[in-house]
Amino acid sequence: MPKLAPSDAAQPVIRPLTQAAMFLVLTVEDGGEAAVRELVPELTALVRAVGFGRPDARLACVTGFGSAVWDRLFGGPRPAELHPFVALDGPQHRAPSTPGDILLHLRAETHDACYDFADLVLTRLGGAVKIVDEVHGWRYKDVRDLLGFVDGTENPEGVEAVDTALVDAERDPGFVGGSYVIVQKYLHDMTAWNALTDHEQELVIGRTKAGNVQLPDAQLPKTSHVDRNTVVGPDGEEQDIFRANMPFGSFKDGEFGTYFIGYCATPAVTEQMLRNMFLGDEDGNRDRILDFSTAVTGGLFFVPPTSFLDDPPPAPGAAPPAPSPPPAATARPTDGSLGIGSLKRS
Numbered sequence: 001m002p003k004l005a006p007s008d009a010a011q012p013v014i015r016p017l018t019q020a021a022m023f024l025v026l027t028v029e030d031g032g033e034a035a036v037r038e039l040v041p042e043l044t045a046l047v048r049a050v051g052f053g054r055p056d057a058r059l060a061c062v063t064g065f066g067s068a069v070w071d072r073l074f075g076g077p078r079p080a081e082l083h084p085f086v087a088l089d090g091p092q093h094r095a096p097s098t099p100g101d102i103l104l105h106l107r108a109e110t111h112d113a114c115y116d117f118a119d120l121v122l123t124r125l126g127g128a129v130k131i132v133d134e135v136h137g138w139r140y141k142d143v144r145d146l147l148g149f150v151d152g153t154e155n156p157e158g159v160e161a162v163d164t165a166l167v168d169a170e171r172d173p174g175f176v177g178g179s180y181v182i183v184q185k186y187l188h189d190m191t192a193w194n195a196l197t198d199h200e201q202e203l204v205i206g207r208t209k210a211g212n213v214q215l216p217d218a219q220l221p222k223t224s225h226v227d228r229n230t231v232v233g234p235d236g237e238e239q240d241i242f243r244a245n246m247p248f249g250s251f252k253d254g255e256f257g258t259y260f261i262g263y264c265a266t267p268a269v270t271e272q273m274l275r276n277m278f279l280g281d282e283d284g285n286r287d288r289i290l291d292f293s294t295a296v297t298g299g300l301f302f303v304p305p306t307s308f309l310d311d312p313p314p315a316p317g318a319a320p321p322a323p324s325p326p327p328a329a330t331a332r333p334t335d336g337s338l339g340i341g342s343l344k345r346s
């Protein structure tokens with residue numbers, strides 16, 4: 001059978017930003033592995049069940065698994081670069097690593113589609129999992145974060161998005177179409193942010209606020225978010241990630257933030273961006289966005305290709321399937337005859 005291209009093999013990672021999203025982070029309870037394994041091959045059908053009757057909702061679910069749970073759920077080879085999220089302890093800012101075995105990234109044009117899908121999945125999983133984080137994100141104005149800036153403009157598109165976000169055969173032949181996703185929940189200090197002038201805010205982000213244009217190089221501070229996240233590889237090429245951030249907020253909890261989610265063919269690029277932001281460069285330039293935004297969660301997950309979800313490998317330690325006996329009709333006769341004509345069962 002011809003091998004699928006990464007874009008055909010992948011879960012719906014590369015999607016335009018939607019009006020609504022839900023981010024669910026689950027841990028798998030001890031003994032809950034079997035229930036999770038049972039559900040995994042049904043995820044695709046459940047998306048269809050919820051989404052088919054309301055195509056305008058464009059419901060999509062991306063499912064990722066963390067490093068520790070991978071070996072509890074799946075036998076066979078591991079994704080080459082799957083490891084736990086690396087916490088960062090900078091001179092001023094921390095990026096914590098928080099519990100999480102499974103990430104469900106739900107996107108749709110309407111919240112009810114995300115809700116109905118989450119309801120089906122979580123009811124099925126019952127006590128097999130614990131929900132450790134749940135964030136409902138929504139489109140704010142013209143795709144702005146709650147800091148008031150358009151978020152997502154420089155995302156790669158088309159072939160570039162595929163190359164950026166999806167594992168190809170050269171990188172990991174067993175997991176073509178997979179993706180590494182890093183998530184962090186950020187809470188904004190809106191009072192401190194709103195105390196800045198628009199121009200001061202623009203110097204923090206590195207783009208104009210109203211017009212959403214990148215500041216000219218000569219005016220782009222080394223501490224701006226754009227500068228800290230411009231990463232160049234050993235070949236001199238800019239390295240990117242595919243982001244699908246969403247704002248969220250609760251007046252009751254006093255929490256207003258951005259749910260950061262970045263997909264990449266390797267976790268190394270996003271990790272480099274995080275080091276640039278939190279630890280800074282040799283001159284001590286760190287990302288000023290962190291003076292106004294605190295990371296309160298952090299997780300790294302591998303998003304396997306669709307074929308893996310639909311037909312996962314056996315559970316770890318499971319006996320390999322017994323080899324099937326050769327069909328009787330092909331057994332070679334030992335009496336020198338052609339073996340035709342006998343109806344006798346041996």
Ligand code: HEM
Pocket residue numbers: 145147149150151152153154155184186205207225226229230240241258260262270273274289293
């Ligand atoms: C508080 C959380 C964050 C907020 C509010 C935020 C917001 C923004 C905004 C407004 C932009 C400029 C427009 C654009 O999307 O191109 C941007 C760019 C970008 N952000 Fe973030 N971001 C956050 C966290 C992160 C994190 C944690 C990473 C990486 C680990 C990241 C990576 C990037 C990249 C790669 C760009 C594009 C830079 C360029 O080439 O111009 N962001 N972000």
